[in-house]
Amino acid sequence: MQSADTANRLPACRDDLGCAFSKLRKNVEIAHTEFTFYRKCMDEEQLDRVEMPGCERGFLIGVSLNGGHRRRIFRGPHVEDRYFETHSIYVRDFSESYRADLYGRFDFILAEMPRAFLDRLADEHDLPRIAGLTGESNRRDPVLGHLAAALAANAEGPGKLDALFVEQMGLTIGIHLARQYGNAPHREAGIKGALTAAQEARAKEMLLSRPREGLTLADVARECNVSRAHFIRAFARTTGRTPHQWLLEQRVHRARELIERSALALSNIAVMCGFADQSHMNRVFQKTLGTTPGAWRRPARR
Numbered sequence: 024m025q026s027a028d029t030a031n032r033l034p035a036c037r038d039d040l041g042c043a044f045s046k047l048r049k050n051v052e053i054a055h056t057e058f059t060f061y062r063k064c065m066d067e068e069q070l071d072r073v074e075m076p077g078c079e080r081g082f083l084i085g086v087s088l089n090g091g092h093r094r095r096i097f098r099g100p101h102v103e104d105r106y107f108e109t110h111s112i113y114v115r116d117f118s119e120s121y122r123a124d125l126y127g128r129f130d131f132i133l134a135e136m137p138r139a140f141l142d143r144l145a146d147e148h149d150l151p152r153i154a155g156l157t158g159e160s161n162r163r164d165p166v167l168g169h170l171a172a173a174l175a176a177n178a179e180g181p182g183k184l185d186a187l188f189v190e191q192m193g194l195t196i197g198i199h200l201a202r203q204y205g206n207a208p209h210r211e212a213g214i215k216g217a218l219t220a221a222q223e224a225r226a227k228e229m230l231l232s233r234p235r236e237g238l239t240l241a242d243v244a245r246e247c248n249v250s251r252a253h254f255i256r257a258f259a260r261t262t263g264r265t266p267h268q269w270l271l272e273q274r275v276h277r278a279r280e281l282i283e284r285s286a287l288a289l290s291n292i293a294v295m296c297g298f299a300d301q302s303h304m305n306r307v308f309q310k311t312l313g314t315t316p317g318a319w320r321r322p323a324r325r
Contacts, residue, residue: 053189083117243266
């Protein structure tokens with residue numbers, strides 16, 4: 024995500040958002056081809072000055088997962104003091120130079136949304152392209168707060184995040200931002216109907232057969248000859264599930280069959296069914312069936 028000229032301007036001890044590496048307790052990057060998520064956390068209440076020149080990276084949206092953080096933002100002769108609560112947000116336009124004093128004690132999920140990505144979302148949802156994103160001072164957004172918490176919880180687990188989950192989170196957050204903080208009107212794009220039987224069959228076949236990191240929703244939509252936005256709406260209307268939810272249910276179903284009918288190790292079953300690892304399978308199994316794979320296997324063998 025970082026351009027060469029930006030990298031040359033930043034000290035090596037700082038990340039590409041201007042934060043000092045040594046002061047961060049958590050510093051996680053979740054990169055997608057169209058956008059990037061970050062988790063930045065600093066426990067101590069200490070001063071850190073962030074300065075970044077303007078660039079063409081689009082927008083940065085921060086969502087606070089806790090309260091107690093404060094910062095002072097300098098815009099020319101004007102100074103703004105911000106105090107963050109849980110679900111407080113801020114919006115940065117990367118095209119503007121940024122200078123702020125951060126007084127620690129923060130835990131943020133950050134979403135870097137390039138303008139090209141937001142333009143594509145607008146086109147897919149039949150919305151006018153936005154000129155920019157703006158957020159009022161001290162704005163709290165429970166919708167973004169819950170999405171950020173879900174992303175943070177999934178990122179805590181071992182292994183790489185499921186690519187479809189990351190993509191759907193980016194699409195959901197991007198549309199919410201455009202409608203709430205851009206100049207796109209707040210209206211629902213018209214649902215054009217369900218998938219045809221052939222489209223549904225092909226979509227399910229692709230979701231089940233491709234590797235975890237080797238498939239995007241855009242790939243499936245292209246194969247079905249529809250836009251990505253239409254595919255997501257139509258798939259949900261057809262199956263009652265998002266593509267990611269449906270795929271997880273199929274993986275659990277397949278894992279349950281192998282647990283009941285084979286003596287394979289649970290770690291092997293997890294990999295065979297497309298989970299990141301056994302821990303990932305345990306979490307999804309527990310959420311879907313209310314029990315663990317190990318507990319499911321014991322009565323199955325009696």
